[in-house]
Amino acid sequence: MSKRTNSAKRQLILDEAAKLFKLKGFGGTSMRDLAAQVGMEAASMYNHIKSKDEILELICFHISDTYIRQLTEVEHMQAPYVEKIRALIGRHIQLMIEDGAAVSVGNNDWKYLTGDRLEDFKAARKRYEKGFAALIEQGIAAGELHPVNVSVALFTILSAVRWVELWYRPGRNVTPEELEENIMTVLLNGLAK
Amino acid sequence: MSKRTNSAKRQLILDEAAKLFKLKGFGGTSMRDLAAQVGMEAASMYNHIKSKDEILELICFHISDTYIRQLTEVEHMQAPYVEKIRALIGRHIQLMIEDGAAVSVGNNDWKYLTGDRLEDFKAARKRYEKGFAALIEQGIAAGELHPVNVSVALFTILSAVRWVELWYRPGRNVTPEELEENIMTVLLNGLAK
DNA sequence: CCTACCGATCGGTAGG
DNA sequence: CCTACCGATCGGTAGG
Numbered sequence: 001m002s003k004r005t006n007s008a009k010r011q012l013i014l015d016e017a018a019k020l021f022k023l024k025g026f027g028g029t030s031m032r033d034l035a036a037q038v039g040m041e042a043a044s045m046y047n048h049i050k051s052k053d054e055i056l057e058l059i060c061f062h063i064s065d066t067y068i069r070q071l072t073e074v075e076h077m078q079a080p081y082v083e084k085i086r087a088l089i090g091r092h093i094q095l096m097i098e099d100g101a102a103v104s105v106g107n108n109d110w111k112y113l114t115g116d117r118l119e120d121f122k123a124a125r126k127r128y129e130k131g132f133a134a135l136i137e138q139g140i141a142a143g144e145l146h147p148v149n150v151s152v153a154l155f156t157i158l159s160a161v162r163w164v165e166l167w168y169r170p171g172r173n174v175t176p177e178e179l180e181e182n183i184m185t186v187l188l189n190g191l192a193k
Numbered sequence: 194m195s196k197r198t199n200s201a202k203r204q205l206i207l208d209e210a211a212k213l214f215k216l217k218g219f220g221g222t223s224m225r226d227l228a229a230q231v232g233m234e235a236a237s238m239y240n241h242i243k244s245k246d247e248i249l250e251l252i253c254f255h256i257s258d259t260y261i262r263q264l265t266e267v268e269h270m271q272a273p274y275v276e277k278i279r280a281l282i283g284r285h286i287q288l289m290i291e292d293g294a295a296v297s298v299g300n301n302d303w304k305y306l307t308g309d310r311l312e313d314f315k316a317a318r319k320r321y322e323k324g325f326a327a328l329i330e331q332g333i334a335a336g337e338l339h340p341v342n343v344s345v346a347l348f349t350i351l352s353a354v355r356w357v358e359l360w361y362r363p364g365r366n367v368t369p370e371e372l373e374e375n376i377m378t379v380l381l382n383g384l385a386k
Numbered sequence: 387c388c389t390a391c392c393g394a395t396c397g398g399t400a401g402g
Numbered sequence: 403c404c405t406a407c408c409g410a411t412c413g414g415t416a417g418g
Contacts, residue, residue, distance in 0.1 A: 027220035028305070031413060043414080044387045052413065082385050108301070112221070136384075145384050149367060152375035153384060155360055160353035160380075167348055174342060182345035187353075190383030191329075191338050191346060192275050224397060236398080237403045245397065 010048045013038055017055045018101035026056055026109040056109060057117050063106035064124040066095060071131045081139030086184060088132065089161060093180050096165040103165045129154060157187055203241045206231055210248045211294035219249055219302040249302060250310050256299035257317040259288060264324045274332030279377060281325065282354060286373050289358040296358045322347060350380055 016037045020029040031052055035042040049055055070091040074084050096103050110121050133154050139145040161183065168179065209230045213222040224245055228235040242248055263284040267277050289296050303314050326347050332338040354376065361372065 024304075025218050025220050027218050030411075032411085041388055043389080043416095046414070047387070085384070111217075139384075144386060146378060146382065146386055148378055148384065149371060149375045152367065152372060153379050155356040156353045156376050156379045157384070159356035160349045162355070163348040163352035174345065178342060179345060182342045183349050185339060185341050186346050186349045186383075187379065188383050188385040189339065190379075190381050191278070191332075191341065191350070192381040193337060193339055223395075225395085234404060236400095236405080239398070240403070 006048065009038075013045060013048055014055060014058055015101070018059050018105050021056075021059070021109050022101045022104035026105075026112045053112075053114065056105070056112060059102050059105045060110050060113060060121055061117075061124075063095075063099075063102050064121055064128075067092075067128050068124055070095070071128055074135075075131060080144055081135055081142055082144050082188065084135050085132075085139065085157075086188065088135070089157065089184065089187065090180055092158075092161050093164055093183065094176075096161070097168055097176050097179075100165045100168065107162060107165070129158075132158070160187055199241065202231075206238060206241055207248060207251055208294070211252050211298050214249075214252070214302050215294045215297035219298075219305045246305075246307065249298070249305060252295050252298045253303045253306060253314055254310075254317075256288075256292075256295050257314055257321075260285075260321050261317055263288070264321055267328075268324060273337055274328055274335055275337050275381065277328050278325075278332065278350075279381065281328070282350065282377065282380065283373055285351075285354050286357055286376065287369075289354070290361055290369050290372075293358045293361065300355060300358070322351075325351070353380055 013034070017029070017034055020034055020037060023029075024033075031042045031045065034055075035045055038045065070088065074088045074091070077084055077087060079087070110118075113121055133150050136145065136150050136153055140147050140150070164179065164183075168176075174182075206227070210222070210227055213227055213230060216222075217226075224235045224238065228238055231238065263281065267281045267284070270277055270280060272280070303311075303318075306314055326343050329338065329343050329346055333340050333343070357372065357376075361369075367375075
């Protein structure tokens with residue numbers, strides 16, 4: 001039971017850290033800020049985590065692992081490329097709605113990772129981008145998509161979806177389904193008639 | 194001539210600051226880092242600027258002023274709404290290509306503004322968003338655009354375009370024209386055929 | 387989990 | 403534009 005209590009506190013620290021990093025950035029968040037949020041002294045947190053850097057690593061790799069898993073799932077689907085792309089964008093949006101603070105850290109604060117961990121994170125992102133780009137490329141080759149520059153289309157889509165993490169709150173009068181549907185319309189069918 | 198020299202140094206400080214803020218964030222950039230980049234001691238910079246906060250303000254409002262000017266230009270154009278939207282997106286992309294570091298600060302570090310200046314900046318952003326939203330709304334009413342949720346479409350477009358500032362370098366084998374054309378295709382015509 | 391504290395670094399000022 | 407320095411705050415440790 002002590003084990004369970006400890007890991008629950010650890011998780012609390014990670015959750016609160018993600019929220020603060022999103023709000024004030026990694027550099028702008030002090031261990032004293034975080035400790036106050038969690039409800040203990042700064043020194044006490046070191047019984048649950050090794051360092052401020054470790055907190056950042058745990059949040060970032062939780063997110064990159066999830067993205068890679070989503071990509072692998074979609075790669076194994078049997079469906080037209082448009083549907084695979086739709087499914088991947090959908091999972092992407094879903095994760096932002098469910099875990100927006102951590103996604104924000106993975107989008108903005110990953111650059112404060114150091115050494116091997118920084119390289120590992122960049123490699124994971126590259127793997128995701130390559131996999132996504134391959135879906136677009138194959139979709140064009142199959143005649144399902146407009147023949148656009150693949151890199152430009154890829155980054156336009158990945159970027160387009162990022163505002164959700166900044167904007168979405170349960171209080172908005174847009175349901176997650178409406179949100180997803182409207183984003184898909186703009187990206188896949190275009191805004192113009 | 195002393196006036197010209199001083200203001201040139203001041204501009205150099207602002208330019209280097211924008212680059213460093215983009216790279217390491219406002220909180221992660223020290224006045225000593227910046228001084229080293231500019232080629233003087235930290236204390237000496239205070240002959241050209243009042244404070245670290247003032248540097249942030251000057252960069253942020255330079256960008257928000259430019260955005261507002263672009264919006265006003267487009268609002269006065271005589272053209273179909275699709276073309277107005279196309280023109281506004283184009284100006285947006287252009288600014289990122291020309292002044293990517295400052296745009297990055299306006300996108301990411303504005304939240305470190307304080308007091309009235311923070312409120313002013315938020316108001317400018319709101320004004321821009323409202324103006325852009327109005328173009329989409331009128332475009333839908335005129336039957337030129339798909340009847341999407343206006344807020345969702347607006348943020349999808351503004352967000353979609355943001356990766357340019359992170360990704361574009363003169364070395365890429367994509368010309369600014371190609372870049373603009375491909376982004377417009379995805380956003381206005383959609384990726385799917 | 388806390389008190390007490392370390393050396394390092396921060397933004398900024400005094401004085402020249 | 404520099405040297406010298408201020409008080410405040412940083413991430414983290416010792417010891418209990």
